[in-house]
Amino acid sequence: MNVRHHLRNMRSSEVWNLLCLSGLPLLDGFFLAFLKIGLWRQTSSAVAFGVTAFSGAGAVIAAMRLPGTLAQRAVKVLAVYAVVAAGALGISLVRPLFQSLLPDNLQLFTAVFLIGLGLLISGVPSCRRLAQWFGCENVVKAMILASLLNGAIHGVRWQTSFEPAALRGVGIALIAGLTLSLFGAALGSLLRDDADKRPLDLGAGISLVTMGLKVLGLPVPTMCVIAPLVIGFVLTLVLSLSGSRPGMGARNA
Numbered sequence: 001m002n003v004r005h006h007l008r009n010m011r012s013s014e015v016w017n018l019l020c021l022s023g024l025p026l027l028d029g030f031f032l033a034f035l036k037i038g039l040w041r042q043t044s045s046a047v048a049f050g051v052t053a054f055s056g057a058g059a060v061i062a063a064m065r066l067p068g069t070l071a072q073r074a075v076k077v078l079a080v081y082a083v084v085a086a087g088a089l090g091i092s093l094v095r096p097l098f099q100s101l102l103p104d105n106l107q108l109f110t111a112v113f114l115i116g117l118g119l120l121i122s123g124v125p126s127c128r129r130l131a132q133w134f135g136c137e138n139v140v141k142a143m144i145l146a147s148l149l150n151g152a153i154h155g156v157r158w159q160t161s162f163e164p165a166a167l168r169g170v171g172i173a174l175i176a177g178l179t180l181s182l183f184g185a186a187l188g189s190l191l192r193d194d195a196d197k198r199p200l201d202l203g204a205g206i207s208l209v210t211m212g213l214k215v216l217g218l219p220v221p222t223m224c225v226i227a228p229l230v231i232g233f234v235l236t237l238v239l240s241l242s243g244s245r246p247g248m249g250a251r252n253a
Contacts, residue, residue, distance in 0.1 A: 018062040019080045022177060025053040026087045032098050033110040033215060040169025044222040047176045051229055052211045054177025057121055057204030061197055063181045064188030073185035081178045088170050095161045107215050114212030122205025123198055191240045203232020
């Protein structure tokens with residue numbers, strides 16, 4: 001494949017959706033919170049961040065909807081995560097600059113955003129109403145405004161940082177997110193449009209809520225962050241396979 005072909009792939013709506021969803025943590029402050037509070041220090045926390053931030057239900061569903069064969073879908077996912085990895089690496093290398101901008105209570109903004117987003121995508125009507133009360137978009141706007149004010153008051157530190165341990169944690173998170181999205185691409189190739197995404201939505205919602213509590217500093221075990229997403233993914237696979245068999249039989253008749 002040539003470069004022009006890859007660029008056309010990146011402009012397709014399905015690939016663009018995957019790029020937006022997997023790259024969102026680089027823009028909404030979640031990745032900066034990951035760096036600032038040191039979630040990268042533990043492998044399990046880096047994995048939990050990767051599957052909830054760099055992937056998750058939205059990214060998995062976007063990967064499921066990618067067109068083409070399994071190999072073509074995998075190439076598109078890899079191209080998306082190459083872009084996300086470049087952005088994450090760039091932010092990591094200028095971490096002192098961003099940390100000088102970020103307010104001291106960044107984790108509070110991030111936690112509220114994650115909890116609200118988790119409630120929103122869970123698919124539970126009462127949770128969605130509560131998420132609208134949270135106002136996820138308003139939290140992001142408030143965080144950006146607080147960062148600009150903090151930078152204007154205290155100044156900006158124009159420094160770079162090369163910390164191998166942090167880059168290792170970032171790499172683990174990226175690989176975890178990439179792996180889950182590749183599973184989504186494989187699931188989409190297997191099931192086409194027959195997948196029931198409700199268990200995946202609920203599992204991802206629970207994972208985001210528990211991740212938000214973990215960002216707040218509560219002693220939430222990492223397994224409580226990862227397990228709901230994994231269970232939701234497995235249930236989506238099992239229910240979709242069992243539900244698609246009659247249809248497949250009808251088509252073969």
